[in-house]
Amino acid sequence: MGRSPCCEKEGLKKGPWTSEEDELLVKYINKHGHGNWRSLPKNAGLLRCGKSCRLRWTNYLRPDIKRGPFTPEEEKLVIQLHAILGNRWAAIAAQLPGRTDNEIKNLWNTHLRKRLICMGLDPQTHEPASTPAGPSKKPPASPSTRHMTQWESARLEAEARLSTESLVCHPHPARFLDSDYFLRLWNSEVGESFRNFDMKEKIVCQSPISQASTSTTKCASTSGLTVDNRDEEIKCKNFIKTEVLDVNTRSDSSSSNEVEDSSESALQLLLDFPGYSDMSFLEDPVDNYPDNESFFKFY
DNA sequence: AACGTGATCAACCGCTTGGTC
DNA sequence: AGACCAAGCGGTTGATCACGT
Structure with missing residues (x-):
């Protein structure tokens, strides 16, 4: 019925x-x-x-609605958040005060999505669009993919660290439940895969954009993020997307303020991640993109 | 000026989620 | 446990506007 x-x-x-x-x-x-x-x-x-x-x-x-065009900073944030959250417009809108999910969805569908497509990127995955070479041929791990993994790894680490800190500082039951969740995650198979990456080497990879083209190769070889490890990487990525990022929405509002703060800190950490700060391409009209170079520069 | 076309965005539709009984 | 309901959410539609011919 x-x-x-x-x-x-x-x-x-x-x-x-x-x-x-x-x-x-x-x-x-x-x-x-x-x-x-x-x-x-x-x-x-x-x-x-x-x-x-x-x-x-x-x-x-609603009186708190911010009207008018999106600023380049807001557009940058939307792209960053979309890379992390996908089409979860409400979750993205929550990070942009005064903007609604509908507005962000429209911005994405009318402007940002096209901009990514024009640059030869898949707007869903933020990876270069698949070539006619065929699906059987596994594409090499792109700089953007590697970067995504680094973010998510960083996020996972941050969540685990924050949860540990919060356990030490505030061991009351409501907090313990949420913190425990991250600890369990950290101790799970996914946490294990993550720990197998050499974090020290990963940090070397978090180099400024100007080094992207050379450092990514280094990244792939030294951090374990080789093409052979892509399954692990994808597993980790999906798990984080579905489990870690959903914690905010699962947490009940009465007990989640501090947890939310932690998640926001982790999100901030991601957004501050070196390599995703140069979004200057946003200020250029689409026609000004001769090739993908400028885009990868920003990734 | 008239028409066609594409872009924009407010609003709708229908599915999902979460709470209550 | 499951039925029901309200609210939330994302995808889609369609009216309107802007611009080119």
């Missing part, structure tokens, strides 16, 4: 909102809060379904 549509009631209005409707909604929410969205339209005197009201409020009318 399928779910009945939320707007099945006849007589409910659809389509663009009028300024009068906006005013009614804002007035009502300012006075009473949104409460139950389903009952809101009736109480506010609107001929809309609750879902439509919620969307209008969260995407447009």
